[in-house]
Amino acid sequence: MTALDKYARLEGSGVWRAGPDEQRRDVVVSLGDSSLIIADTKSGQALSHWSLPAVVRMNKGTRPAVYTPLSDGDSETLELDDALLIEALETIRAALSPKPPMRWLRLGLGAGVVALALAGFLWLPGVLVARTAAIVPEAARVQIGREALDMIFESASSERVCADPDGRQSLATLRNRVLGSDWRVVVMTGIPGLEAAHLPGQLIVLGDALVSRLDSPEALAGYLLAEAQARAATDPLLDLLSAAGTRATLTLLTTGTLPEDSLRGYAIQRLQRPAALPRATALGEALDQIGVSPLPYAMSLPEGRQALSQALADRPAQPRAAERLLSDGEWLTVQAICAH
Structure with a gap:
């Protein structure tokens, strides 16, 4: 059983703010296959969808937990105080955020850069550091x-x-x-x-x-x-x-x-x-x-x-x-x- 299977269709309550100038409102939070769905508590109408791998916790270790979507910067926020929902969200985020080689690395590094890396490791550490910093997007x-x-x-x-x-x-x-x-x-x-x-x-x-x-x-x-x-x-x-x-x-x-x-x-x-x-x-x-x-x-x-x-x-x-x-x-x- 994966983390996604364990917490499939889990729901809980939260407090959502659509933007800096918007009022906070009570919502129902549902965990989907790879998304977090925020819905109105009364009508059930979906208000927002967040991609789980992009969700960022703003106050790690503190309750209520405050989350924001990475792509949205400082606009939307979601407060959660449900221990099970927080555990589920943290577990799923970790499962969906592995650390394989980054796409920019796989696409951007050719034989010349690899050769530079090896040379830098052996003889030119300053060049290696500078070149690596220069190619990171x-x-x-x-x-x-x-x-x-x-x-x-x-x-x-x-x-x-x-x-x-x-x-x-x-x-x-x-x-x-x-x-x-x-x-x-x-x-x-x-x-x-x-x-x-x-x-x-x-x-x-x-x-x-x-x-x-x-x-x-x-x-x-x-x-x-x-x-x-x-x-x-x-x-x-x-x-x-x-x-x-x-x-x-x-x-x-x-x-x-x-x-x-x-x-x-x-x-x-x-x-x-x-x-x-x-x-x-x-x-x-x-x-x-x-x-x-x-x-x-x-x-x-x-x-x-x-x-x-x-x-x-x-x-x-x-x-x-x-x-x-x-x-x-x-x-x-x-x-x-x-x-x-």
């Missing part, structure tokens, strides 16, 4: 970033992604206005020293302590842009592979996966680094483009970054947006995103 980077984040949850039970629905909605609004919808931004609690960091796949991780101490969304915008600029300057996958070493890089190149120890070690040390230190001119120009003053960010910088703070404060004043990035109420929900 964005979809695979997104998966690597998510897996790196998941590895953190296995090291200590206190670590979690904060998933208050109102806070996530407001954070998604801020992200869209500052970075665009291609990015994913999450807030985590339980990571000592975490301020702001980025992982492969346009993924920015914020520490709950940073979000709590900032005075405004405009200040947080500076941290988001700083991480985005750091990501543009240095490929985070190149950083990961350099830290993982030649053997782990060769494993990725030949199997499509990275060793779990390499992912876990990199993710933990990456999130504990200081937040990115941007160039004042570049960050100031990026803030100008969204109509935000650099002063809130400059005033929030910790000791040791006085030079950057002063350089931003000394920039000539620019026209500012008439509206704030978030209302006061929305900003409060972001700061309370870890409350539940």
Whole structure:
């Protein structure tokens, strides 16, 4: 009996939100052959279908469990508190998500790249790392970033992604206005020293302590842009592979996966680094483009970054947006995103 057979036609209740601006509603959740079906509790009408292999859990280890479809980014969410349904969903997701060589690897690697891998393993580790990072497509980077984040949850039970629905909605609004919808931004609690960091796949991780101490969304915008600029300057996958070493890089190149120890070690040390230190001119120009003053960010910088703070404060004043990035109420929900 497979995992799919064991849990075939299992149903349970949940709470579904169709999008950031939609109301939460009670629903019936059914598990199909390879999909999750969300239906209205009264009429039985199907409201949404999710592909099970694409479903992502936002708060591993915490109840109620919060899920979102990978292809949908921050739009739909589903909360489940039924232990059997959660167990079934986790089991089926694991069964449908094996780790064979990735399609991009099978299609993209020819004899020349294999020869380069062997040569790099023996003589040119820097070339091997650089070449591997260069051929990994964005979809695979997104998966690597998510897996790196998941590895953190296995090291200590206190670590979690904060998933208050109102806070996530407001954070998604801020992200869209500052970075665009291609990015994913999450807030985590339980990571000592975490301020702001980025992982492969346009993924920015914020520490709950940073979000709590900032005075405004405009200040947080500076941290988001700083991480985005750091990501543009240095490929985070190149950083990961350099830290993982030649053997782990060769494993990725030949199997499509990275060793779990390499992912876990990199993710933990990456999130504990200081937040990115941007160039004042570049960050100031990026803030100008969204109509935000650099002063809130400059005033929030910790000791040791006085030079950057002063350089931003000394920039000539620019026209500012008439509206704030978030209302006061929305900003409060972001700061309370870890409350539940």
